[in-house]
Amino acid sequence: MGGFGLFVTVLFVFAILMVFMSVKSVPQGMEYTVERFGKYTNTLTPGLNIIVPIIDRIGRKLNMMEQVLDVPSQEVITKDNAMVKVDGVVFYQVMDAAKAAYEVNYLDMATINLVMTNIRTVMGSMDLDELLSRRDEINARLLSVVDEATSPWGIKVTRIEIKDISPPKDLVDSMARQMKAEREKRAQILEAEGLRQAEILKAEGSKQSAILEAEGRKEAAFREAEARERMAEAEAKATQMVSEAIAKGDVQAINYFVAQKYIESIKEIATADNSKLILMPLEASSVIGALGGIGELAKEALHKKA
Amino acid sequence: MSEFAIEFWYWWVLAVGFLAIELLAPGFFFLWLSVSAFVVGSILLMIPSASLEVQLLLFSILAVTSILVWRRFVSAKSQESDHPLLNQRGAQYIGRTFNLVTPIENGQGRIKVDDTLWKVQGQDCPLGSKVKVVGVKGTIFDVELCD
Numbered sequence: 001m002g003g004f005g006l007f008v009t010v011l012f013v014f015a016i017l018m019v020f021m022s023v024k025s026v027p028q029g030m031e032y033t034v035e036r037f038g039k040y041t042n043t044l045t046p047g048l049n050i051i052v053p054i055i056d057r058i059g060r061k062l063n064m065m066e067q068v069l070d071v072p073s074q075e076v077i078t079k080d081n082a083m084v085k086v087d088g089v090v091f092y093q094v095m096d097a098a099k100a101a102y103e104v105n106y107l108d109m110a111t112i113n114l115v116m117t118n119i120r121t122v123m124g125s126m127d128l129d130e131l132l133s134r135r136d137e138i139n140a141r142l143l144s145v146v147d148e149a150t151s152p153w154g155i156k157v158t159r160i161e162i163k164d165i166s167p168p169k170d171l172v173d174s175m176a177r178q179m180k181a182e183r184e185k186r187a188q189i190l191e192a193e194g195l196r197q198a199e200i201l202k203a204e205g206s207k208q209s210a211i212l213e214a215e216g217r218k219e220a221a222f223r224e225a226e227a228r229e230r231m232a233e234a235e236a237k238a239t240q241m242v243s244e245a246i247a248k249g250d251v252q253a254i255n256y257f258v259a260q261k262y263i264e265s266i267k268e269i270a271t272a273d274n275s276k277l278i279l280m281p282l283e284a285s286s287v288i289g290a291l292g293g294i295g296e297l298a299k300e301a302l303h304k305k306a
Numbered sequence: 307m308s309e310f311a312i313e314f315w316y317w318w319v320l321a322v323g324f325l326a327i328e329l330l331a332p333g334f335f336f337l338w339l340s341v342s343a344f345v346v347g348s349i350l351l352m353i354p355s356a357s358l359e360v361q362l363l364l365f366s367i368l369a370v371t372s373i374l375v376w377r378r379f380v381s382a383k384s385q386e387s388d389h390p391l392l393n394q395r396g397a398q399y400i401g402r403t404f405n406l407v408t409p410i411e412n413g414q415g416r417i418k419v420d421d422t423l424w425k426v427q428g429q430d431c432p433l434g435s436k437v438k439v440v441g442v443k444g445t446i447f448d449v450e451l452c453d
Binding site: 004005008009011012014015016018019020022023025028029031046048050064065066093095096099143144147148151154155156158159 | 332333334335338339359362363365366367369370373376377392393394395396421422423424425442444445446
Protein backbone atom coordinates (compact mmCIF):
# COMPACT_ATOMS: atom_id res chain seq x y z
CA MET A 1 0.00 0.00 0.00
CA GLY A 2 2.87 2.37 0.86
CA GLY A 3 4.51 1.76 -2.56
CA PHE A 4 1.26 2.37 -4.38
CA GLY A 5 0.67 5.48 -2.35
CA LEU A 6 4.11 6.84 -3.27
CA PHE A 7 3.61 6.04 -6.94
CA VAL A 8 0.25 7.76 -6.96
CA THR A 9 1.70 10.83 -5.28
CA VAL A 10 4.53 11.05 -7.82
CA LEU A 11 2.04 10.46 -10.62
CA PHE A 12 -0.06 13.29 -9.23
CA VAL A 13 2.89 15.68 -9.38
CA PHE A 14 3.82 14.39 -12.85
CA ALA A 15 0.27 14.93 -14.11
CA ILE A 16 0.32 18.51 -12.93
CA LEU A 17 3.67 19.05 -14.62
CA MET A 18 2.31 17.48 -17.84
CA VAL A 19 -0.57 19.91 -17.81
CA PHE A 20 1.81 22.78 -17.30
CA MET A 21 4.08 21.68 -20.12
CA SER A 22 1.49 20.80 -22.74
CA VAL A 23 -0.83 23.77 -22.58
CA LYS A 24 0.55 26.71 -24.47
CA SER A 25 -1.52 29.79 -25.00
CA VAL A 26 -0.19 32.09 -27.67
CA PRO A 27 -1.26 35.72 -27.40
CA GLN A 28 -2.52 37.57 -30.44
CA GLY A 29 0.32 39.08 -32.42
CA MET A 30 2.77 36.29 -31.55
CA GLU A 31 3.64 32.95 -33.06
CA TYR A 32 5.65 30.18 -31.41
CA THR A 33 7.68 27.60 -33.24
CA VAL A 34 7.57 24.03 -32.03
CA GLU A 35 10.63 21.82 -32.07
CA ARG A 36 10.32 18.06 -31.81
CA PHE A 37 13.60 16.67 -30.53
CA GLY A 38 15.18 19.96 -31.51
CA LYS A 39 13.88 19.96 -35.09
CA TYR A 40 11.32 22.48 -36.24
CA THR A 41 7.94 20.90 -36.89
CA ASN A 42 5.22 23.51 -36.87
CA THR A 43 4.19 26.96 -35.73
CA LEU A 44 1.65 27.71 -33.03
CA THR A 45 -0.83 30.39 -33.94
CA PRO A 46 -2.57 32.71 -31.45
CA GLY A 47 -5.00 30.98 -29.13
CA LEU A 48 -4.86 27.92 -26.91
CA ASN A 49 -2.46 25.28 -28.21
CA ILE A 50 -1.51 21.90 -26.87
CA ILE A 51 1.80 20.29 -27.59
CA VAL A 52 3.02 16.86 -26.70
CA PRO A 53 5.17 17.37 -23.64
CA ILE A 54 8.61 15.84 -23.31
CA ILE A 55 9.14 15.40 -27.07
CA ASP A 56 7.89 18.84 -28.19
CA ARG A 57 9.45 22.08 -27.06
CA ILE A 58 8.67 25.67 -27.81
CA GLY A 59 11.55 27.03 -29.87
CA ARG A 60 11.26 30.71 -30.66
CA LYS A 61 8.60 33.22 -29.82
CA LEU A 62 8.11 35.64 -32.67
CA ASN A 63 6.33 38.94 -32.78
CA MET A 64 4.15 39.00 -35.87
CA MET A 65 3.21 42.66 -35.57
CA GLU A 66 4.77 45.30 -37.73
CA GLN A 67 7.88 46.53 -35.98
CA VAL A 68 10.03 49.62 -36.13
CA LEU A 69 13.78 49.56 -36.03
CA ASP A 70 15.89 52.64 -35.60
CA VAL A 71 18.75 52.80 -38.03
CA PRO A 72 21.58 54.38 -36.04
CA SER A 73 23.20 57.53 -37.28
CA GLN A 74 26.16 56.95 -39.57
CA GLU A 75 28.54 59.02 -41.67
CA VAL A 76 28.15 58.74 -45.41
CA ILE A 77 30.45 60.20 -48.05
CA THR A 78 28.50 61.43 -51.03
CA LYS A 79 29.59 61.36 -54.65
CA ASP A 80 30.92 64.93 -54.38
CA ASN A 81 32.90 64.05 -51.24
CA ALA A 82 30.67 65.69 -48.66
CA MET A 83 30.41 63.95 -45.29
CA VAL A 84 26.85 63.74 -44.06
CA LYS A 85 25.29 62.16 -41.02
CA VAL A 86 22.29 60.02 -41.84
CA ASP A 87 19.80 58.07 -39.78
CA GLY A 88 16.51 56.41 -40.53
CA VAL A 89 13.80 53.97 -39.59
CA VAL A 90 12.80 50.59 -40.95
CA PHE A 91 9.35 49.07 -40.68
CA TYR A 92 9.09 45.35 -41.09
CA GLN A 93 6.74 42.55 -40.34
CA VAL A 94 7.43 38.86 -39.88
CA MET A 95 5.49 36.96 -42.50
CA ASP A 96 6.89 33.50 -42.01
CA ALA A 97 7.68 32.71 -38.40
CA ALA A 98 9.72 29.61 -39.14
CA LYS A 99 11.99 31.35 -41.63
CA ALA A 100 12.43 34.37 -39.38
CA ALA A 101 13.31 32.07 -36.52
CA TYR A 102 15.75 29.74 -38.23
CA GLU A 103 16.98 31.30 -41.46
CA VAL A 104 18.71 34.19 -39.80
CA ASN A 105 20.45 34.75 -36.53
CA TYR A 106 19.80 38.06 -34.80
CA LEU A 107 17.15 39.21 -37.22
CA ASP A 108 17.09 42.82 -36.00
CA MET A 109 20.82 43.23 -36.21
CA ALA A 110 20.96 41.65 -39.63
CA THR A 111 18.24 43.93 -40.94
CA ILE A 112 19.80 47.06 -39.50
CA ASN A 113 23.19 46.21 -40.92
CA LEU A 114 21.71 45.51 -44.31
CA VAL A 115 19.90 48.84 -44.30
CA MET A 116 22.99 50.71 -43.12
CA THR A 117 25.23 49.34 -45.84
CA ASN A 118 22.58 49.99 -48.46
CA ILE A 119 22.13 53.55 -47.28
CA ARG A 120 25.85 54.00 -47.84
CA THR A 121 25.63 52.45 -51.29
CA VAL A 122 22.65 54.48 -52.45
CA MET A 123 23.76 57.78 -50.95
CA GLY A 124 27.35 57.32 -52.04
CA SER A 125 26.18 57.36 -55.63
CA MET A 126 24.47 60.73 -55.28
CA ASP A 127 25.55 64.34 -54.97
CA LEU A 128 24.77 66.23 -51.80
CA ASP A 129 22.18 68.39 -53.55
CA GLU A 130 20.44 65.32 -54.93
CA LEU A 131 20.60 63.71 -51.51
CA LEU A 132 18.72 66.54 -49.91
CA SER A 133 16.11 66.94 -52.59
CA ARG A 134 15.36 63.39 -53.64
CA ARG A 135 14.60 61.50 -50.47
CA ASP A 136 11.62 59.78 -52.03
CA GLU A 137 13.84 58.18 -54.58
CA ILE A 138 16.37 57.16 -51.94
CA ASN A 139 13.65 55.54 -49.87
CA ALA A 140 12.27 53.69 -52.85
CA ARG A 141 15.66 52.40 -53.90
CA LEU A 142 16.53 51.31 -50.37
CA LEU A 143 13.21 49.57 -49.98
CA SER A 144 13.49 47.58 -53.17
CA VAL A 145 17.02 46.40 -52.39
CA VAL A 146 16.45 45.61 -48.73
CA ASP A 147 13.11 43.95 -49.33
CA GLU A 148 14.65 41.71 -51.92
CA ALA A 149 17.50 40.79 -49.60
CA THR A 150 15.34 40.10 -46.57
CA SER A 151 12.66 38.00 -48.23
CA PRO A 152 14.58 34.74 -47.57
CA TRP A 153 14.28 35.59 -43.88
CA GLY A 154 10.53 35.50 -44.03
CA ILE A 155 10.12 39.16 -43.25
CA LYS A 156 8.53 41.90 -45.28
CA VAL A 157 10.17 45.28 -45.14
CA THR A 158 7.27 47.61 -45.73
CA ARG A 159 9.00 50.93 -45.41
CA ILE A 160 12.41 52.51 -45.06
CA GLU A 161 12.59 56.19 -44.35
CA ILE A 162 15.60 58.43 -44.09
CA LYS A 163 14.89 60.50 -41.02
CA ASP A 164 17.59 63.07 -40.93
CA ILE A 165 20.36 64.11 -43.28
CA SER A 166 22.73 66.52 -41.59
CA PRO A 167 25.79 67.84 -43.41
CA PRO A 168 28.66 69.18 -41.28
CA LYS A 169 28.25 72.62 -39.74
CA ASP A 170 30.60 74.53 -42.04
CA LEU A 171 28.84 73.05 -45.07
CA VAL A 172 25.47 74.09 -43.71
CA ASP A 173 26.87 77.58 -43.16
CA SER A 174 28.16 77.86 -46.67
CA MET A 175 24.87 76.51 -48.00
CA ALA A 176 23.09 79.23 -46.09
CA ARG A 177 25.50 81.81 -47.44
CA GLN A 178 25.01 80.53 -50.96
CA MET A 179 21.28 80.83 -50.59
CA LYS A 180 21.60 84.31 -49.14
CA ALA A 181 23.94 85.40 -51.94
CA GLU A 182 21.57 84.03 -54.50
CA ARG A 183 18.74 86.02 -53.06
CA GLU A 184 20.86 89.14 -52.72
CA LYS A 185 21.90 88.80 -56.32
CA ARG A 186 18.30 88.61 -57.33
CA ALA A 187 17.44 91.63 -55.22
CA GLN A 188 20.29 93.66 -56.66
CA ILE A 189 19.43 92.76 -60.20
CA LEU A 190 15.87 93.78 -59.58
CA GLU A 191 16.97 97.03 -58.01
CA ALA A 192 19.33 97.84 -60.90
CA GLU A 193 16.65 97.01 -63.38
CA GLY A 194 14.28 99.33 -61.59
CA LEU A 195 16.83 102.16 -61.63
CA ARG A 196 17.56 101.62 -65.29
CA GLN A 197 13.89 101.68 -66.11
CA ALA A 198 13.42 104.83 -64.10
CA GLU A 199 16.36 106.57 -65.80
CA ILE A 200 15.08 105.59 -69.22
CA LEU A 201 11.67 106.91 -68.42
CA LYS A 202 13.10 110.15 -67.07
CA ALA A 203 15.33 110.66 -70.13
CA GLU A 204 12.47 109.94 -72.42
CA GLY A 205 10.39 112.48 -70.58
CA SER A 206 13.00 115.21 -70.89
CA LYS A 207 13.59 114.35 -74.52
CA GLN A 208 9.92 114.64 -75.19
CA SER A 209 9.71 117.95 -73.36
CA ALA A 210 12.74 119.34 -75.22
CA ILE A 211 11.26 118.31 -78.52
CA LEU A 212 7.97 119.88 -77.69
CA GLU A 213 9.66 123.07 -76.55
CA ALA A 214 11.76 123.33 -79.69
CA GLU A 215 8.72 122.64 -81.78
CA GLY A 216 6.93 125.38 -79.94
CA ARG A 217 9.80 127.76 -80.57
CA LYS A 218 9.97 126.81 -84.20
CA GLU A 219 6.29 127.39 -84.60
CA ALA A 220 6.53 130.68 -82.78
CA ALA A 221 9.47 131.82 -84.95
CA PHE A 222 7.62 130.85 -88.06
CA ARG A 223 4.62 132.79 -87.04
CA GLU A 224 6.70 135.78 -85.94
CA ALA A 225 8.48 135.84 -89.26
CA GLU A 226 5.16 135.61 -90.97
CA ALA A 227 3.85 138.41 -88.86
CA ARG A 228 6.86 140.54 -89.68
CA GLU A 229 6.48 139.76 -93.30
CA ARG A 230 2.88 140.70 -93.18
CA MET A 231 3.70 143.83 -91.27
CA ALA A 232 6.38 144.78 -93.74
CA GLU A 233 3.94 144.06 -96.52
CA ALA A 234 1.33 146.15 -94.87
CA GLU A 235 3.83 148.96 -94.29
CA ALA A 236 5.01 148.76 -97.84
CA LYS A 237 1.44 148.88 -98.98
CA ALA A 238 0.70 151.75 -96.69
CA THR A 239 3.78 153.62 -97.83
CA GLN A 240 2.81 152.90 -101.37
CA MET A 241 -0.69 154.07 -100.77
CA VAL A 242 0.60 157.17 -99.00
CA SER A 243 3.04 157.94 -101.74
CA GLU A 244 0.35 157.24 -104.27
CA ALA A 245 -1.96 159.52 -102.44
CA ILE A 246 0.77 162.15 -102.24
CA ALA A 247 1.51 161.72 -105.90
CA LYS A 248 -2.12 162.15 -106.69
CA GLY A 249 -2.75 164.93 -104.25
CA ASP A 250 -0.78 167.64 -102.56
CA VAL A 251 2.31 167.21 -100.39
CA GLN A 252 0.77 169.52 -97.88
CA ALA A 253 -1.77 166.90 -96.87
CA ILE A 254 0.98 164.89 -95.33
CA ASN A 255 2.27 167.86 -93.54
CA TYR A 256 -1.14 168.31 -92.04
CA PHE A 257 -1.21 164.84 -90.72
CA VAL A 258 2.28 165.02 -89.33
CA ALA A 259 1.47 168.24 -87.60
CA GLN A 260 -1.72 166.84 -86.17
CA LYS A 261 0.01 163.79 -84.88
CA TYR A 262 2.69 165.93 -83.38
CA ILE A 263 0.24 168.06 -81.53
CA GLU A 264 -1.63 165.02 -80.38
CA SER A 265 1.49 163.47 -78.99
CA ILE A 266 2.36 166.65 -77.15
CA LYS A 267 -1.09 166.67 -75.69
CA GLU A 268 -0.68 163.10 -74.57
CA ILE A 269 2.62 163.88 -72.97
CA ALA A 270 1.14 166.85 -71.24
CA THR A 271 -1.79 164.97 -69.80
CA ALA A 272 0.28 162.02 -68.61
CA ASP A 273 0.06 161.97 -64.78
CA ASN A 274 3.39 160.51 -63.87
CA SER A 275 5.74 162.07 -66.37
CA LYS A 276 7.01 165.57 -65.95
CA LEU A 277 7.32 168.13 -68.61
CA ILE A 278 10.97 168.71 -67.88
CA LEU A 279 11.87 165.46 -69.47
CA MET A 280 10.12 166.29 -72.69
CA PRO A 281 12.41 167.01 -75.60
CA LEU A 282 10.08 169.74 -76.59
CA GLU A 283 11.31 171.95 -79.24
CA ALA A 284 9.11 174.89 -79.48
CA SER A 285 10.57 175.80 -82.77
CA SER A 286 9.41 172.52 -84.18
CA VAL A 287 5.92 173.29 -83.02
CA ILE A 288 6.27 176.62 -84.56
CA GLY A 289 7.60 174.88 -87.60
CA ALA A 290 4.54 172.77 -87.58
CA LEU A 291 2.47 175.81 -87.27
CA GLY A 292 4.43 177.23 -90.13
CA GLY A 293 3.46 174.18 -92.05
CA ILE A 294 -0.15 174.86 -91.22
CA GLY A 295 0.28 178.40 -92.36
CA GLU A 296 1.69 177.16 -95.58
CA LEU A 297 -1.25 174.86 -95.88
CA ALA A 298 -3.63 177.68 -95.40
CA LYS A 299 -1.75 179.85 -97.83
CA GLU A 300 -1.84 177.21 -100.42
CA ALA A 301 -5.47 176.56 -99.84
CA LEU A 302 -6.19 180.21 -100.22
CA HIS A 303 -4.00 180.42 -103.22
CA LYS A 304 -5.88 177.56 -104.77
CA LYS A 305 -9.09 179.32 -104.13
CA ALA A 306 -7.74 182.39 -105.66
CA MET B 307 -4.77 8.31 5.83
CA SER B 308 -7.99 6.92 7.20
CA GLU B 309 -7.99 9.07 10.33
CA PHE B 310 -9.66 11.90 8.43
CA ALA B 311 -12.12 11.10 5.66
CA ILE B 312 -11.77 12.82 2.32
CA GLU B 313 -15.14 14.10 1.38
CA PHE B 314 -16.19 14.97 -2.16
CA TRP B 315 -16.56 18.53 -0.95
CA TYR B 316 -12.82 18.82 -0.57
CA TRP B 317 -12.35 18.03 -4.26
CA TRP B 318 -14.96 20.59 -5.24
CA VAL B 319 -13.30 23.15 -3.02
CA LEU B 320 -10.03 22.31 -4.78
CA ALA B 321 -11.79 22.71 -8.16
CA VAL B 322 -13.00 26.19 -7.28
CA GLY B 323 -9.61 27.00 -5.79
CA PHE B 324 -7.86 26.04 -9.05
CA LEU B 325 -10.34 28.19 -10.99
CA ALA B 326 -9.60 31.10 -8.69
CA ILE B 327 -5.86 30.70 -9.29
CA GLU B 328 -6.53 30.53 -13.03
CA LEU B 329 -8.52 33.73 -12.72
CA LEU B 330 -5.71 35.53 -10.93
CA ALA B 331 -2.85 34.12 -12.98
CA PRO B 332 -4.16 33.33 -16.44
CA GLY B 333 -2.20 30.67 -18.26
CA PHE B 334 -4.85 28.03 -18.89
CA PHE B 335 -2.96 25.54 -16.69
CA PHE B 336 -5.25 25.37 -13.70
CA LEU B 337 -8.39 25.16 -15.81
CA TRP B 338 -7.73 21.49 -16.55
CA LEU B 339 -6.81 20.70 -12.96
CA SER B 340 -10.01 22.37 -11.83
CA VAL B 341 -12.10 20.31 -14.24
CA SER B 342 -10.37 17.12 -13.10
CA ALA B 343 -10.88 17.95 -9.44
CA PHE B 344 -14.56 18.58 -10.09
CA VAL B 345 -14.95 15.24 -11.88
CA VAL B 346 -13.10 13.35 -9.12
CA GLY B 347 -15.36 15.00 -6.53
CA SER B 348 -18.43 13.93 -8.47
CA ILE B 349 -17.18 10.34 -8.70
CA LEU B 350 -16.47 10.36 -4.96
CA LEU B 351 -20.02 11.53 -4.40
CA MET B 352 -21.27 8.46 -6.27
CA ILE B 353 -18.70 5.97 -4.92
CA PRO B 354 -17.83 7.15 -1.41
CA SER B 355 -15.73 4.05 -0.71
CA ALA B 356 -12.90 5.02 -3.12
CA SER B 357 -9.56 5.32 -1.34
CA LEU B 358 -7.38 8.43 -1.45
CA GLU B 359 -4.80 6.68 -3.66
CA VAL B 360 -7.46 5.81 -6.20
CA GLN B 361 -8.71 9.37 -6.07
CA LEU B 362 -5.23 10.77 -6.74
CA LEU B 363 -4.68 8.28 -9.58
CA LEU B 364 -8.01 9.25 -11.06
CA PHE B 365 -7.17 12.92 -10.79
CA SER B 366 -3.80 12.45 -12.51
CA ILE B 367 -5.31 10.48 -15.38
CA LEU B 368 -8.20 12.90 -15.78
CA ALA B 369 -5.92 15.94 -15.85
CA VAL B 370 -3.97 14.54 -18.78
CA THR B 371 -6.91 13.08 -20.64
CA SER B 372 -8.95 16.28 -20.38
CA ILE B 373 -6.27 18.00 -22.41
CA LEU B 374 -6.14 15.22 -24.95
CA VAL B 375 -9.91 15.26 -25.30
CA TRP B 376 -9.94 19.01 -25.74
CA ARG B 377 -7.17 18.81 -28.30
CA ARG B 378 -8.97 16.14 -30.28
CA PHE B 379 -12.50 17.45 -30.30
CA VAL B 380 -12.48 21.14 -29.62
CA SER B 381 -9.07 22.55 -30.44
CA ALA B 382 -8.86 25.44 -32.85
CA LYS B 383 -12.24 24.80 -34.42
CA SER B 384 -14.20 26.65 -31.81
CA GLN B 385 -11.91 29.68 -31.67
CA GLU B 386 -13.94 32.19 -33.58
CA SER B 387 -12.70 35.71 -34.16
CA ASP B 388 -14.15 38.73 -35.88
CA HIS B 389 -10.70 39.39 -37.30
CA PRO B 390 -9.59 35.97 -38.46
CA LEU B 391 -6.77 37.41 -40.58
CA LEU B 392 -5.21 39.51 -37.87
CA ASN B 393 -1.40 39.57 -38.14
CA GLN B 394 -1.53 37.59 -41.35
CA ARG B 395 -0.66 40.46 -43.56
CA GLY B 396 -0.39 38.59 -46.83
CA ALA B 397 -3.66 36.76 -46.38
CA GLN B 398 -5.49 40.06 -46.04
CA TYR B 399 -4.75 40.84 -49.67
CA ILE B 400 -6.09 37.62 -51.17
CA GLY B 401 -8.82 38.36 -53.67
CA ARG B 402 -7.74 41.92 -54.36
CA THR B 403 -6.66 43.12 -57.78
CA PHE B 404 -3.56 45.17 -58.49
CA ASN B 405 -1.61 46.46 -61.45
CA LEU B 406 1.88 45.19 -62.06
CA VAL B 407 4.61 47.77 -61.54
CA THR B 408 7.27 45.37 -62.75
CA PRO B 409 6.36 42.93 -65.49
CA ILE B 410 6.30 39.26 -64.57
CA GLU B 411 9.35 37.76 -66.20
CA ASN B 412 10.48 34.23 -65.56
CA GLY B 413 7.60 33.87 -63.17
CA GLN B 414 8.36 36.81 -60.90
CA GLY B 415 7.25 40.42 -60.87
CA ARG B 416 6.12 43.14 -58.50
CA ILE B 417 2.93 44.88 -57.52
CA LYS B 418 2.41 47.97 -55.42
CA VAL B 419 0.20 47.41 -52.40
CA ASP B 420 -0.52 50.13 -49.87
CA ASP B 421 2.62 52.09 -50.75
CA THR B 422 4.98 49.17 -50.56
CA LEU B 423 6.15 46.72 -53.17
CA TRP B 424 5.35 43.01 -53.05
CA LYS B 425 6.84 40.28 -55.11
CA VAL B 426 4.42 38.18 -57.08
CA GLN B 427 4.73 34.98 -58.99
CA GLY B 428 2.53 33.80 -61.82
CA GLN B 429 2.48 33.50 -65.55
CA ASP B 430 4.52 36.05 -67.50
CA CYS B 431 2.63 39.20 -68.40
CA PRO B 432 3.55 42.76 -69.35
CA LEU B 433 3.81 45.90 -67.22
CA GLY B 434 0.54 47.34 -65.96
CA SER B 435 -1.59 44.28 -66.46
CA LYS B 436 -4.21 43.56 -63.82
CA VAL B 437 -3.50 40.63 -61.58
CA LYS B 438 -5.51 39.06 -58.80
CA VAL B 439 -3.89 37.78 -55.63
CA VAL B 440 -4.89 34.17 -55.08
CA GLY B 441 -2.46 32.99 -52.46
CA VAL B 442 0.54 33.82 -50.29
CA LYS B 443 3.79 31.95 -49.90
CA GLY B 444 5.85 33.65 -47.26
CA THR B 445 6.48 37.10 -48.65
CA ILE B 446 5.50 36.29 -52.23
CA PHE B 447 1.99 36.47 -53.64
CA ASP B 448 0.57 33.98 -56.08
CA VAL B 449 -1.28 35.88 -58.75
CA GLU B 450 -3.29 35.12 -61.81
CA LEU B 451 -4.02 37.38 -64.72
CA CYS B 452 -7.51 38.77 -64.80
CA ASP B 453 -9.08 40.07 -67.96
